[in-house]
Amino acid sequence: MSNFTADTYQNEFLPTGGTEVNAVVTVTSSGGGSTRPGAEIVILDTSLSMGVPSAKLSAAILATATAIDCIRDGVMFAVISGSTDARIVYPRDGGMAVGSDATRSAARLAVSRLGVDGGTAMGTWLRRAGELFASAPPGARHAILLTDGRNQHETSEQLDEALASVEGCFQCDCRGVGTDWEVGELRRIAQTLLGTVDIVADPRGLADDFRRLTERAMGRATGNVSLRLWTPRGATVTLVRQVAPTIEELTHRGRPVDELSVDYPTGSWGDESRDYHLAIRVSARGLGDEMLAGRVTLIEDGELRGQALVKAIWTEDEQRSTQINREVAHYTGQAELAEAIQDGLEARKAGDCETATIKLGRAVALATASGNASTMKLLAGVVEIDDPVTGTVRLRAGVAEADEMALDTRSTKTVRLGSG
């Protein structure tokens, strides 16, 4: 069992008549030494395009073999080959294999024989993974989906339906190899399935990436964890957003537990720390009144695992009520940074250079102010920076598509206060 601790960072003081309560809650999970075996599935795109150039498939096979090597003894696993339909490459006898030297080497062999054929239908792949996971005992369930193209052989609605049917069943990290895939599409899958999305522009980088993903998945000791938010009667939750290590909107993903509590999905946890930005609108109370505006509890398999309080105190002291908490301000800026990047890239794609320049310039200024060095580096690949502080930039003419996609996929990566 993991231990969860939660800490609140907020300015609890509201002015007379004030109703907006903002807080950043840092949740840290530790001591996850649980040996409860999880389950892991690698979903490998084997559509025709993966064979062009042939190095792409070889790199994907090598990466999958690396992931298989990282499967711990006793962990259930399987490999799916995805094209117009979904085929289980390993194990062949149905269900999932149990990690051991024998199964790992058999799986590697099966994967090495993969060839390419057919189209791309990711919804079908995900449904198949969902069916397989359903046969495994409860525990952390994680998939890696690798593709090189668009979801051409399914409608957008079909993908949405498939996502809805597997949401909450497993987590899925998505990786796009090359530059022919669509960031928005994979981001939709990753966000719904509480995973990450990233570009692996060079197929040679795949194996290392798969190793990282699999090792992280193996380190996740918890089952499904929910962030439960209690708010008082009459209050409205206006924002629930994971803000570190990446930005993930959760506001509209809550499931009501009772009249006053809502559960937001967070997936399973390793030894890690995540930050959440909450905004709650409460009814204004009298001067000097203190209200519990929110109670955050972490729920693992129905059990309470740690909590934090979000408070509101009404005061006439403007020095207190007008201060914006540092963490709240910081993450508001990081969310704006991600939005500016995505808006800027979209405008650039649409040929609206003016908007793109303003948005990406704003992003440069925000990244500079918050010390988000890695995002700054990615931005520099897309714009010429004349003044990083004011965000005076010019769009670069010949931008490598991979650079643009990398900036897009990694725009949601945030830095913590003081770490820049």
Place this chain on the structure above:
Amino acid sequence: MSDRATIGFAGCGGCGTPHAPGDRFCEQCGASLESTSAPADRDACSSCGAAPGARDEDGYCTICGLRGRARGDRDELDLSAAAAVSDQGLVHRRNEDAFHLEVVAERHGAAVVCDGISSATAGDLAAQGAARAAGRALALAAGDPSSDAIVATLGAIRAAGDAVELVPWSPEVDRAMPSCTLVSALWRDGELVIGWIGDSRAYWLTEDGCRQLTTDDSWAAEQVAAGTITADEAARDSRFHAITHWVGADAPARPPQVVTLRPEHPGRLMLCSDGLWNYAPRAADLAALVDALPAAAGPAAVARSLTETALARGGRDNITVAVIDIEPEDPARRRHQ
């Protein structure tokens, strides 16, 4: 918060009958003595009315989230012929007022109200120390007819100053040394001596109305007295609450003000901090508040009611009120003299 003493007799809050320590019910009227000074049920949510059980371990209502004001936010002392209430108010995070009240015998007693200076360090400790030191000194004098009441009052306020100097504190930026205001009363068979430093006040209430016995040591009062500005202008000035004298190591070197009263008719003495008089600045305002109460309302009922009024009007400061019934000199004794 405030120092409380119950020397002498304590009476039933319902009928005033004295009772012995340990009595649970009044022998005269049957009222529960344990409940006479207990506030209303503070466990039930005062906001949404949720049952007492609907309060979590942190003290918040599990329905509306409002935190119940914890017990101890108000100090009450009901000695029947005299009573005092000190309430944290609705805005301040702690009570920096303090009182000391003792009735040493019928018609003999002492009361002190202090208000810790909010811009000072450890204002609460200063007020508590000053109230306790002055209160004890005055209570001794109340029981010793051979002492001079004015000399005793001056000595008690000096003792308060010594106590404030002993308050442990460490310098803070923009924070003054520990300091407080003080208003004291010593009554001995019809003789009433009031002493004060700062802007805590004493009022004398009779059937004919209400009179302020003290004049504030404040910028506003001094300007009005000098005729430079009117009372209304002073009330609008940002310096209205600036006091010109206080109890503390860094206080101006001038003596406290003292006034003596020998009432011919029964009356009520009231001591209070500015947490109350801010909401009833003129004596007539206070008189109207007290007149609105039932004729039978005793000191405790009056003190509570005035406190509730200040809370209802905003409760922006700590509120402390002491109310003492004062009888004229015992006629029987006067005949003896």
